[in-house]
Amino acid sequence: MKNENLVLDTFEEKDEAAQSSLISAPKPRTSYLTIKGLRKSFNDTIVYDDFDLTLPLGGFTSIFGPNGCGKSTLINMISGLMPMDAGEVLYDGQTIDETRISYVFQNYREALFPWMRAIENIHYPLKLMGIPKRDRNERIDRLIEDFGIKIDLNAYPYTLSGGQQQAVSIIRALVREPEVLFLDEPFSALDYEMTLLMREKLQAIFAKTKTTMVLVSHDLEEAVQMADKVVLLTRRPTRVAEIIDNSLPRPRDAASLVSNDFVALRSKCLEIFQRETRT
Numbered sequence: 247m248k249n250e251n252l253v254l255d256t257f258e259e260k261d262e263a264a265q266s267s268l269i270s271a272p273k274p275r276t277s278y279l280t281i282k283g284l285r286k287s288f289n290d291t292i293v294y295d296d297f298d299l300t301l302p303l304g305g306f307t308s309i310f311g312p313n314g315c316g317k318s319t320l321i322n323m324i325s326g327l328m329p330m331d332a333g334e335v336l337y338d339g340q341t342i343d344e345t346r347i348s349y350v351f352q353n354y355r356e357a358l359f360p361w362m363r364a365i366e367n368i369h370y371p372l373k374l375m376g377i378p379k380r381d382r383n384e385r386i387d388r389l390i391e392d393f394g395i396k397i398d399l400n401a402y403p404y405t406l407s408g409g410q411q412q413a414v415s416i417i418r419a420l421v422r423e424p425e426v427l428f429l430d431e432p433f434s435a436l437d438y439e440m441t442l443l444m445r446e447k448l449q450a451i452f453a454k455t456k457t458t459m460v461l462v463s464h465d466l467e468e469a470v471q472m473a474d475k476v477v478l479l480t481r482r483p484t485r486v487a488e489i490i491d492n493s494l495p496r497p498r499d500a501a502s503l504v505s506n507d508f509v510a511l512r513s514k515c516l517e518i519f520q521r522e523t524r525t
């Protein structure tokens with residue numbers, strides 16, 4: 247008989263052998279991020295009230311919505327940076343504390359330790375984890391090669407360009423090999439050329455590592471380009487307006503942004519956004 251509790255990860259195609267081994271596994275595997283009954287207010291401002299959201303792990307999700315609707319608040323809470331007033335957040339059945347989570351901030355200037363060289367910034371989280379130097383070097387070399395942005399790793403952060411500093415932040419977040427990586431408007435302070443490059447690099451890392459990524463963006467083009475799923479939020483108290491799937495082929499480079507399929511998908515998201523923000 248079919249196991250009714252078994253929910254397969256929608257981002258991975260599993261062959262028959264893998265499926266049958268899953269079916270015979272004693273513990274049902276959900277592979278979902280589930281947010282239930284989330285509540286958050288700041289003084290009189292209700293941002294979330296009984297908010298639910300379920301997302302498959304292993305994919306790339308973008309969060310998009312009106313100004314001040316609570317995009318950053320949402321990822322701050324579900325990454326454990328900010329307490330919730332009420333609610334439950336589970337990653338594949340595990341609590342936030344039981345899940346390895348990394349976070350990339352919008353403001354890379356404040357996120358990097360200015361007294362440490364770029365390479366020391368990257369080593370820092372691995373040192374905290376007690377990982378031996380040789381293993382640290384291997385992991386870091388691999389990631390830097392995958393990222394493929396030229397950086398003088400012996401430089402102090404303030405001597406690097408904005409794009410290079412944010413690349414250091416992203417590499418530092420990824421060396422921990424997080425199960426989930428949150429990114430809060432990571433490219434919004436970069437010029438457009440660098441932004442396009444960074445979007446491509448991040449997609450390449452995603453394709454290689456399959457790390458679950460959750461991106462907050464105020465740029466609809468970026469939100470759609472990066473995502474498997476675009477979560478469109480309403481005005482406060484915030485609800486999910488719609489979740490739009492993006493199955494366009496990857497890598498989605500700058501040229502793909504003018505393709506008919508991409509433009510149609512972006513327009514669809516824009517229509518929903520406008521419907522939700524019309525007063």
Ligand SMILES: Nc1ncnc2c1ncn2[C@@H]1O[C@H](COP(=O)(O)OP(=O)(O)OP(=O)(O)O)[C@@H](O)[C@H]1O
Binds near residue numbers: 291293317318319
């Ligand atoms: N620490 C805080 N104290 C008081 N109010 C806060 C705090 N953090 C967020 N808020 C308020 O909560 C609401 C949601 O803020 P949040 O920054 O999460 O929205 P956002 O959608 O990310 O905004 P933006 O589009 O401007 O980046 C806003 O009204 C904001 O003023």
